[in-house]
Every structure is written in structure tokens, then in C-alpha cells.
Amino acid sequence: MTLVTQASPAWLAVTEEGVTVTLRYKASFNGVLVDKLTMRAPSVKEFNAAKLIAAGDMEKMELHLFCSLLSVAEADLLALKLKDYNRLQAGYFRLVEEDDV
Known part of the structure; x- marks a missing residue:
């Protein structure tokens, strides 16, 4: 039996500690303009x-x-474009789901 795991999209990097999401639109977090966000795995x-x-x-x-998990303010997170928020959601679910079972 062959185990098939889902490949990550180009904008999502999965590591042992979390995920890094490349944003489609640059956004300001804690006063800094960024194009990537790193989310750590939740406890x-x-x-x-x-x-x-x-x-x-x-x-x-x-x-x-x-x-x-991102160490950001809620107002900054709410200012994200919906496409980028959806990317964060996808990254989060990769952190908490067992996709290699």
C-alpha cells in the first residue's frame, strides 16, 4: 500500500515548529510591512x-x-485581505490535522 500525503502549495512552508505563509498582499503587523507570517503549532x-x-x-x-500563534494584534489580523486570511486558515489546519496517517 502506498502512502499519499498532500503536497503543500508554493505559498505554504511546513516545518517541525509551524508554518510560514507567504501573503499575496503585503500587510502591516506590529507596525512592520511583511510579506510572510510564521504561525507556530498550538498547544x-x-x-x-x-x-x-x-x-x-x-x-x-x-x-x-x-x-x-502569530504574535500579532487582532486589528492587524482583521486588516488582512480575505485571500491571505484563508491562507492562514489552511496553514493552521496543516498544523493540527494528521494528513500523513
Whole structure:
């Protein structure tokens, strides 16, 4: 039986510690214009903290978790173009899903 793993798109680099997402549109984070963002893998503690803060609001939970994993302010994250936010979501799911099972 051959194991097939999903190849990463060119804009996504997966490492042992996290993912680096190349943005389609440059964006300002913490006052610095960037074209890439690095998201580290979440811990259970961080996931649970985001869940607690969000009080059942899944969008708020995701925003809080992403801000923590990227070390950025929520306002900066919300200013991203939707295409780039979708790339961050794809990167996050590569971090937490078992795609090589």
C-alpha cells in the first residue's frame, strides 16, 4: 500500500515548529510591512484558553488563537485581505490535522 500525503502549495512552508505563509498582499503587523507570517503549532492550553475567551463564538476563538500563534494584534489580523486570511486558515489546519496517517 502506498502512502499519499498532500503536497503543500508554493505559498505554504511546513516545518517541525509551524508554518510560514507567504501573503499575496503585503500587510502591516506590529507596525512592520511583511510579506510572510510564521504561525507556530498550538498547544492544548492555548486552544483551551481561546475557547474559554470566545465563550462559544467560533470566529472569535479562531481570531484569538491565530493572534496568539502569530504574535500579532487582532486589528492587524482583521486588516488582512480575505485571500491571505484563508491562507492562514489552511496553514493552521496543516498544523493540527494528521494528513500523513
